[in-house]
Amino acid sequence: MTDKRVAVELKAVTKTFGEVVAVDNVGFRVSEGEFICLVGPSGCGKTTTLRLIAGFEYPTAGEIRIHGKDMARVAPHRRNVAMVFQSYALFPHMSVFENVAFGLRERGIDRKAISRKVPQYLEMVQLGGYQERKPGQLSGGQQQRVALARALVVEPALLLMDEPLGSLDRKLRDEMQLEVKTLLDELGITTISVTHDQDEALVMSDRIAVMKDGHIEQVGPPRDIYEYPESVFCATFLGISNLLTGSLTRRDPGRMILTTKEGLELSCSLPESPEGQITLIIRPERILVNPSHSRENTFRGRIESVKYLGSEVEYYVLLLSGTRVVARQQISDAQDTLCRAGQEIDIQLPMQSLRLVS
Amino acid sequence: MGLSSAKLQKEQSHIRGLLTGYTVLVYVFLFLPIFVVILMSFNTAKIGAFPLDDFTLRWYSELFRDKTVWAALVNSIIISAGTTLLSVILGTLGAFALVRHQFRLKALFTGVLVIPLIIPGLIIGISLLSFYHFLGVHPSRLTVILGHTALALPYTTLVISSRLEGFDIHLEEAAAILGAPPWRVFYKVTLPVIGSGIIAAALFAWTISFDEFIITFFIMGGAKKTLPLKIWSLLKFGISPQINAMSALILVAALVLVTTALAMLRRP
Numbered sequence: 183m184t185d186k187r188v189a190v191e192l193k194a195v196t197k198t199f200g201e202v203v204a205v206d207n208v209g210f211r212v213s214e215g216e217f218i219c220l221v222g223p224s225g226c227g228k229t230t231t232l233r234l235i236a237g238f239e240y241p242t243a244g245e246i247r248i249h250g251k252d253m254a255r256v257a258p259h260r261r262n263v264a265m266v267f268q269s270y271a272l273f274p275h276m277s278v279f280e281n282v283a284f285g286l287r288e289r290g291i292d293r294k295a296i297s298r299k300v301p302q303y304l305e306m307v308q309l310g311g312y313q314e315r316k317p318g319q320l321s322g323g324q325q326q327r328v329a330l331a332r333a334l335v336v337e338p339a340l341l342l343m344d345e346p347l348g349s350l351d352r353k354l355r356d357e358m359q360l361e362v363k364t365l366l367d368e369l370g371i372t373t374i375s376v377t378h379d380q381d382e383a384l385v386m387s388d389r390i391a392v393m394k395d396g397h398i399e400q401v402g403p404p405r406d407i408y409e410y411p412e413s414v415f416c417a418t419f420l421g422i423s424n425l426l427t428g429s430l431t432r433r434d435p436g437r438m439i440l441t442t443k444e445g446l447e448l449s450c451s452l453p454e455s456p457e458g459q460i461t462l463i464i465r466p467e468r469i470l471v472n473p474s475h476s477r478e479n480t481f482r483g484r485i486e487s488v489k490y491l492g493s494e495v496e497y498y499v500l501l502l503s504g505t506r507v508v509a510r511q512q513i514s515d516a517q518d519t520l521c522r523a524g525q526e527i528d529i530q531l532p533m534q535s536l537r538l539v540s
Numbered sequence: 541m542g543l544s545s546a547k548l549q550k551e552q553s554h555i556r557g558l559l560t561g562y563t564v565l566v567y568v569f570l571f572l573p574i575f576v577v578i579l580m581s582f583n584t585a586k587i588g589a590f591p592l593d594d595f596t597l598r599w600y601s602e603l604f605r606d607k608t609v610w611a612a613l614v615n616s617i618i619i620s621a622g623t624t625l626l627s628v629i630l631g632t633l634g635a636f637a638l639v640r641h642q643f644r645l646k647a648l649f650t651g652v653l654v655i656p657l658i659i660p661g662l663i664i665g666i667s668l669l670s671f672y673h674f675l676g677v678h679p680s681r682l683t684v685i686l687g688h689t690a691l692a693l694p695y696t697t698l699v700i701s702s703r704l705e706g707f708d709i710h711l712e713e714a715a716a717i718l719g720a721p722p723w724r725v726f727y728k729v730t731l732p733v734i735g736s737g738i739i740a741a742a743l744f745a746w747t748i749s750f751d752e753f754i755i756t757f758f759i760m761g762g763a764k765k766t767l768p769l770k771i772w773s774l775l776k777f778g779i780s781p782q783i784n785a786m787s788a789l790i791l792v793a794a795l796v797l798v799t800t801a802l803a804m805l806r807r808p
Contacts, residue, residue, distance in 0.1 A: 236713070236717055237716075237717070238713055238716075238717075257716075257721075258713070258716040258717045259716050259717065259718075259719050259720055259721050259722075261717070262719075263717055264717060264718065265713070265714065265717045267710045267713070267714060269708055269710050271708060271710035271711050271713065271714035272714075273711060273714075273715070273729055273733075274711075274733060275732045275733055284715065284718050284720075284728075285718035285719050288715075288718055288719035288720045288724065289719050332714075332718070333718075336718065336719065342717075
């Protein structure tokens, strides 16, 4: 990251609305060409952060720099930033062509260049031949593409996206995720996107910033955040996690024992050995169901319910100690026999899959 | 079962017949007098009475030859244009304040706005007359325009407000971030999108001003007459066929304007 040029930098940015602190001391850097996703539940400040970068709001404290330039007194129309809105915000009185041409005209680009570039970008989002339509005549997915073309055609220094796929139905959203990602990668455009959809964040981002209550919990590549969440919040917001809370009752280096409140004794190997109450997490798919050789951390339990997901199955298991865990298993063959509710099984929580979170 | 359902159907058709009859009666009551006026304007007889004589356009041509009628028409047009312009500008500004901004006593302002709609025109006329007298202002077209604007402003503000409320504020943000400075955002995006609402408001304002009688009667004094005042003065000599002709024309104009306004409001 350090070898690349910094495109956007936020330093200790805070935004308050009256008594409410919407964004609290947020700082991060985005490199040239990088795709970063701000994720978090609604009200976590992610959209406000985006609006601050766009210039629709001004920070109460802190600094926003785009290509090194302080944006404190720069109005949105002078930032050379483009944005895709959740509602698309296509101009209803203009044709698709006029919508896409809008930013170019405002930049004083000559007619010839406009009539060359607009079709080129519409082609890029697979909407060649739709130039004369009005936005009202297009489907949601098509409107989304026009919004994207309209933002990209001005070749902005930075692209902002606010829940860009939020209004599409699930199947279309899945398709668009990869398509948009590929397109933005090809153009090499720096992008900050906001979403509450964890799949979208995992699929599209180079890095994810998880936000909660106005501050950033953790920033990192999707895999780091998924595999090594730093907090319970991150572990449960992105994907599901089993939480095991207790304290260390044995702290030999390389082999420690965590005893949970319910009395479950777990062998673990942690980089440090903190005092007091700690929480370990394990992802459902890392839990082994009926392991062939039962080794350490294998416990007996009864299946309370079964959730069949097609490619996978989730077992909600009550261990003999009283601890509840979710285990997920791939279904790789049509002949695989699945366990049923009420059945007793062994599950193993492999040591290397247990992570310490704060 | 079959019998009772047949009975039910018969009963229902009775009710439907009654409803239809009632509806027709209401419309007859509303529109028959107007229809008669139009009919009489084409009748050769000088006294409006049935049975009708012959069809004629004489009253219309007499009307168009009357210079005082033309003067009143010009006067009405000037006043309506002034009222429309003023009440649309003020109404647009007011609508932006009411829809886009939060301020103290906002609910009060919104409430007060509709009061002119429920105050009798007579009271407004008297109030304006004594107010102008108090200020020492002489009756003129301007005072009439101001009076009409007071009357039309609630309509224009409310019509434009409702259009503005349905306006997606993200459209302005999208235009801004695409490089448009604020005045260009307004001119290229906001105005065209709420434009049909503004045109509708203008047509309402025009119609209100053009047809207004009571307030005009009070504050115009003996000065230049508007068309409704001209009709009033002609009425002193009884209902003449010219008056019928003029009424018919005003009616058609109002109908066209209001229909256009409603069509504008229905546009997305």
